[in-house]
Amino acid sequence: MDYEQCLEVAKEAALKAGNFLLSQKDTDMVVENDDDRDIKLELDRLTEVLIRDSLKKTDIEVFGEEIESTINSELFWVVDPIDGTANYFRGLDQCCISIALMKGKDCLLGVIYNFNTDEMYYAQDGKGAFLNNKKIFVSAVKKINKASLSTGFPASESMESSLDFLRGLKQWKKIRMFGSAALSCAYIASGKCDAYMEKGVYLWDFAAGICLVKEAGGIVEYAELDKNRYVVKMTNGFL
Numbered sequence: 001m002d003y004e005q006c007l008e009v010a011k012e013a014a015l016k017a018g019n020f021l022l023s024q025k026d027t028d029m030v031v032e033n034d035d036d037r038d039i040k041l042e043l044d045r046l047t048e049v050l051i052r053d054s055l056k057k058t059d060i061e062v063f064g065e066e067i068e069s070t071i072n073s074e075l076f077w078v079v080d081p082i083d084g085t086a087n088y089f090r091g092l093d094q095c096c097i098s099i100a101l102m103k104g105k106d107c108l109l110g111v112i113y114n115f116n117t118d119e120m121y122y123a124q125d126g127k128g129a130f131l132n133n134k135k136i137f138v139s140a141v142k143k144i145n146k147a148s149l150s151t152g153f154p155a156s157e158s159m160e161s162s163l164d165f166l167r168g169l170k171q172w173k174k175i176r177m178f179g180s181a182a183l184s185c186a187y188i189a190s191g192k193c194d195a196y197m198e199k200g201v202y203l204w205d206f207a208a209g210i211c212l213v214k215e216a217g218g219i220v221e222y223a224e225l226d227k228n229r230y231v232v233k234m235t236n237g238f239l
Contacts, residue, residue, distance in 0.1 A: 001058050003101070003108055007124050010099045010111045013054035017047050017081060018115025019096050021088070026049050026193040027090060039064075039086050047081035051099065055079075060101070065204045075103050080204040083112075084180030093117060098182040100207035110208030112186045121186040121212055129189050129215035138218040138236035139191040147194035149239055150184035152201070181232075184215075185209020188234050189216035195235040200225060 001009075021043065030042035048066040055062055055077055063071050064079040077099065082088050082097030094117035100110045112121040121136070123129035129136050141147045149172040153165075169175050176193060178184055182199050187193040189212040194210075210220050213234045222232045 003124060007109045007111070007160070008056055008172045009055060010101065010109065011113075011120065011122060013051045014097045014099055014111050014113035014115075014120065014174070017051050018113050020050055021047060021082065021097075022115055023162055025088075025091070030068050031089075034233065039089055041085055041089060042084070043088075044085055047097070048079060051081055053095070055099075055152050063204070064067050066201065075101070076205050078102055078207040080182060083102055083182040083205060084178070092179070094178045094180050094183055095142055096180060096182050096186075098204065098208045100211065102207060107207055107210035107214075110211035112182045112208050112212065114183060114186075119186075121189060123189070123215040124214045125211060125215070127215065129212050131186075131190055136190040136216050138185075138188060138213070138216045138231055139194050140238070141194045141236060142238040144171050144173075144239055146173050148172065148176060150176045150178060150187060150193045150196045152177055152179075152181070152198045181205035182209060185212055185234060188218055188236065189213045191216075191236070195233070196239050197233045199231045202228055204231065206234075209234060 024043055032042055033040035045066045048064045052062050060077055061071050061073050062077040080098040083098050086093040096112050096114045098112050101108045109124040119129050184196040185206055188196050213220050219237045220234050222230050225231050
């Protein structure tokens with residue numbers, strides 16, 4: 001199976017998962033874990049099972065947020081069944097399904113699907129980035145004082161570093177906190193925001209965004225912070 005076929009499989013998996021999550025929006029959701037600042041629903045796990053089942057036909061291993069797995073291959077899928085679970089749980093539309101195909105540290109294709117708005121963002125290495133079959137590009141904003149930054153508040157940081165973070169926000173024209181790293185990446189790729197920066201995110205949060213932002217003309221930088229967590233910076237290339 002070539003990468004173009006893999007992209008179609010990923011898009012189909014995202015659509016199937018999105019339809020499932022839409023059907024569950026008005027049900028009594030089972031909370032499996034609410035001990036820290038995040039929330040885990042039974043639906044997170046059930047949706048990942050559904051996505052994994054759809055990706056089986058590619059014979060490529062899957063690294064997901066909800067189901068523990070060991071990756072023994074350089075080529076692997078990265079899946080976040082619901083990025084923005086807290087938003088989904090509270091009936092907010094800023095949540096999505098994120099699927100990426102990685103080869104080592106390179107992202108070969110990415111799919112981010114906001115099932116609430118039926119917005120399918122997708123990209124393949126060397127093929128461009130798209131939103132619902134229309135080609136998308138990053139913004140042309142060149143000055144920080146004219147730019148919108150998407151980020152997340154680093155609640156686990158020390159007071160001193162949190163204050164440094166807040167001081168740094170003053171230079172931007174607008175600050176947006178959507179509660180979904182994947183959607184933040186999609187908004188950079190489509191020119192809806194100009195930069196996304198966050199500390200302490202996981203690979204499944206932003207993996208699909210790597211390919212999307214690059215193919216839309218932006219720049220992506222990320223480095224491992226500690227075990228499984230990363231510091232990420234994505235921009236339109238001017239900031």
